[in-house]
Amino acid sequence: MSGDSARGLPWDPVVPAASFAALLRSQHLEPRWSLPAEAAGLEAPEGTTVLAFRYADGVLMAGDRRATAGNVIAHRSLQKVFPADGWSAVAISGTAGVALELIRLFQTELEHYEKLEGSRLSLEGKANHLAAMVRAHLPMAFQGLAVVPLFCGFDVASGRGRLYSFDVVGGRYEETDFAATGSGGQYAKSHLRNSFRDGLSEDEALRIAVEALVAAAEEDAATGGPDLQRGIYPNVVVISPQGYREMAQERVAAAARRAMGEAR
Amino acid sequence: MTVPFYVPPEQLMKDRAEYARKGIARGKSIAAVEYADGILLLAENPSGTLHKIGEIYDRIAFAGVGKYSEFETLRVAGIRHADLKGYAYSRSDVTAKSLANAYSHALGRIFTQEVKPYEVGIMVAEVGDLPEDSLLFKVTYDGALTAEDDVAAIGGQEEQLAAHLRESFRPGAPLAEAIRWAIAAFEAASSRTIGPEEWEAAVVDRTLGRRAFRRLTAAEMAGS
Numbered sequence: 492m493s494g495d496s497a498r499g500l501p502w503d504p505v506v507p508a509a510s511f512a513a514l515l516r517s518q519h520l521e522p523r524w525s526l527p528a529e530a531a532g533l534e535a536p537e538g539t540t541v542l543a544f545r546y547a548d549g550v551l552m553a554g555d556r557r558a559t560a561g562n563v564i565a566h567r568s569l570q571k572v573f574p575a576d577g578w579s580a581v582a583i584s585g586t587a588g589v590a591l592e593l594i595r596l597f598q599t600e601l602e603h604y605e606k607l608e609g610s611r612l613s614l615e616g617k618a619n620h621l622a623a624m625v626r627a628h629l630p631m632a633f634q635g636l637a638v639v640p641l642f643c644g645f646d647v648a649s650g651r652g653r654l655y656s657f658d659v660v661g662g663r664y665e666e667t668d669f670a671a672t673g674s675g676g677q678y679a680k681s682h683l684r685n686s687f688r689d690g691l692s693e694d695e696a697l698r699i700a701v702e703a704l705v706a707a708a709e710e711d712a713a714t715g716g717p718d719l720q721r722g723i724y725p726n727v728v729v730i731s732p733q734g735y736r737e738m739a740q741e742r743v744a745a746a747a748r749r750a751m752g753e754a755r
Numbered sequence: 756m757t758v759p760f761y762v763p764p765e766q767l768m769k770d771r772a773e774y775a776r777k778g779i780a781r782g783k784s785i786a787a788v789e790y791a792d793g794i795l796l797l798a799e800n801p802s803g804t805l806h807k808i809g810e811i812y813d814r815i816a817f818a819g820v821g822k823y824s825e826f827e828t829l830r831v832a833g834i835r836h837a838d839l840k841g842y843a844y845s846r847s848d849v850t851a852k853s854l855a856n857a858y859s860h861a862l863g864r865i866f867t868q869e870v871k872p873y874e875v876g877i878m879v880a881e882v883g884d885l886p887e888d889s890l891l892f893k894v895t896y897d898g899a900l901t902a903e904d905d906v907a908a909i910g911g912q913e914e915q916l917a918a919h920l921r922e923s924f925r926p927g928a929p930l931a932e933a934i935r936w937a938i939a940a941f942e943a944a945s946s947r948t949i950g951p952e953e954w955e956a957a958v959v960d961r962t963l964g965r966r967a968f969r970r971l972t973a974a975e976m977a978g979s
Binding site for chain 2: 500501511514515518520595596599602603606607609
């Protein structure tokens, strides 16, 4: 802890009331990656296919587990889908190290706001804040360290699940039905385009999510399919009126075995 | 040149302490009681929006009596302290002990150096994995820090409240029973009955997962 540690508590009233990022800046603790002008040749691990779509109760979000650095598999069991707070989830694609830090900061920011204000940010407020965080990373994106998240949650105000996709400059786009991003995102999206319909049950949604990830893994070398030997399965989460919930591994495993059988 | 009046330090501290104590004595009190799964914090607070009890971090709760603006400043500073530490290191490195020390330090400095001392008393409660790991700290307006066992009270009637609570306390009681003890202690200390809407109650409960803090509703208070 640096900054105004002489007093022990960071209570400078100049810090905007509810923003954790502003607090970090005031304490000079914000994450920074200062890169040389020529950062080409840096091969940081990158994460790949993540997707989200609406189903009967809310939204479902899923992601594969592979991270690659060039043509090397850097990690086989990377988690790319995270709870943002109790009623929303965020998934990442792009440079893994940068993205994971972004997620941690985003989670802390939401909880910080909730504790200080005594109420949660609106779903749109959360999406806008995430967009601003991506925008702040634009200089790094030009140097090859891009982060593109996917965000979804249950909107208590309108009583339905909503999802947002982003681009590398911090553009925020609300999607009506489904979204996918990452190197295999296009393949996942075309699978979703064929399979998606209104009012999917949770079981159907799980099946479609895993099939879309398998389809992406079939075409994209940087996306990892379910690894039945090692027992590595996609991360699947749902956000319903009851909040964020991770899908039990046995259910995902069963869906993965079925999808792999069909893909063969 | 005018020579300022000499005021002996003993007198100065006594005056300040008396000023702070008077301010606190005007307000209502807060009680803390350990129960089987965590710690209950109970305050008499007719306002449903201006809270005296709040969440600081995963397993840590805060309670303040006295002047609202002053303990609210302390609450915000505590959340900042905890979130910064948890982000810089790990969530498990945020402890009630370091937070209580920071509060003690800050209040001590304000008491001796600022124009006016803070008219507040605060409590920091942390629920542990096991009942014996739970911690209850009390920090007074002058920065005096004490660790309490099982029960604690702050505010104008803290001594009567704590005495009543200590009489009824036994370890491992369910939440409903802890609520009954705390309500009985309040009513005995103030010799009147208090309706369920006038309570502000919250728990840090180890069965609730990562974020152990939860506010109790008026219905829950009426039902116990």
